[in-house]
C-alpha cells in the first residue's frame with residue numbers, strides 16, 4: 001500500500017481481450033504481477049499480467065489486467081488470491097468480466113450478457129477455492145450463494161444500456177464455468193444447453209464464490225465471443241484468436257457501460273441483494 005496513494009473501493013477483473021478496461025483509469029499506478037509478492041503469473045494471450053490502480057468517475061478502482069485460470073495449473077486458492085487481497089485493501093464491489101461462448105439462441109457474438117447466476121461445474125465436484133480450513137476472518141464455513149450477483153447493479157446496468165442505446169445487445173443470463181482448456185464437444189454443448197446454461201467459459205465462478213464469501217458486492221458480465229457449436233452439421237469451430245477479436249470490436253461499448261455503472265452506483269452498500 002506504500003506504493004500507491006489509491007485506496008480502491010471497486011475492483012475490476014478483465015476477461016480475455018477486455019484488458020482495455022484498465023485504460024480508462026485516470027492517475028494510474030501500475031504494477032506487473034511479477035513484482036507483487038504472492039501473485040501468480042498470467043500465461044494466457046490477452047491477459048497482460050498487470051494490476052492497475054486509478055480513478056474512474058470519482059471512484060477509486062483497481063483493475064486486474066489479466067486473470068488466472070484453473071487450466072493454467074494454478075490452484076483455485078491462487079486463482080482467487082487477488083479477490084482476498086482486494087477485500088483487505090478495502091474494496092466493496094467486484095466487477096467480473098469474461099469472454100464466453102453462447103448456448104442461447106438469442107445471444108449472438110458481440111452481445112453482452114449480464115450474469116444473473118452461475119453454474120460452477122468444478123465447484124459441484126469439489127474443486128472449490130473455499131475447500132480446506134475456513135478462514136473465519138473472511139467469511140462463514142457455509143456461505144449462501146443464492147444472491148451472489150447484485151440485483152440493483154443488474155437493473156442499473158440495463159437502465160444505462162438503454163440510455164447508451166445498446167440495450168439491444170444486452171440481456172441477463174446464466175453463466176457456467178467449465179474447467180477447460182479445451183472448448184466444448186457437441187455433446188457437452190447440448191448438455192449445457194439442456195441444463196439451462198446461456199453462456200459458458202472457463203473462469204469467473206471461483207472469483208465470485210470467494211468474493212461472496214467475504215461479503216463483496218458482485219456485478220458480472222460476459223462478452224459473447226462465439227456461438228458454441230451444438231450441431232454435427234455445423235462446420236464452424238471456435239478459437240482463442242477469434243475470442244480476442246470480438247473483445248477488440250466491443251471494447252468501446254464494454255468500457256462505456258462499466259464506466260457509467262461505476263460512476264452511478266452507490267458505494268458503501270455492501271449487502272448482497274439478488275433475486
Ligand SMILES: O=P(O)(O)O[C@H]1O[C@H](CO)[C@@H](O)[C@H]1O
Pocket residue numbers: 014015016017044067069097098099100180201202203204239240243
Ligand atoms: O474467462 P476469460 O478469462 O475471459 O477467458 C475465456 O476465454 C478463454 C478462451 O478463449 C478462456 O480462458 C475463457 O475462460
Ligand SMILES: Nc1nc2[nH]cnc2c(=O)[nH]1
Pocket residue numbers: 099100101102178180182183184200201202225226227228238243
Ligand atoms: N468453455 C468455453 N469458453 C469460452 N470462452 C470464450 N468462448 C468460449 C467457449 O465457447 N467455451
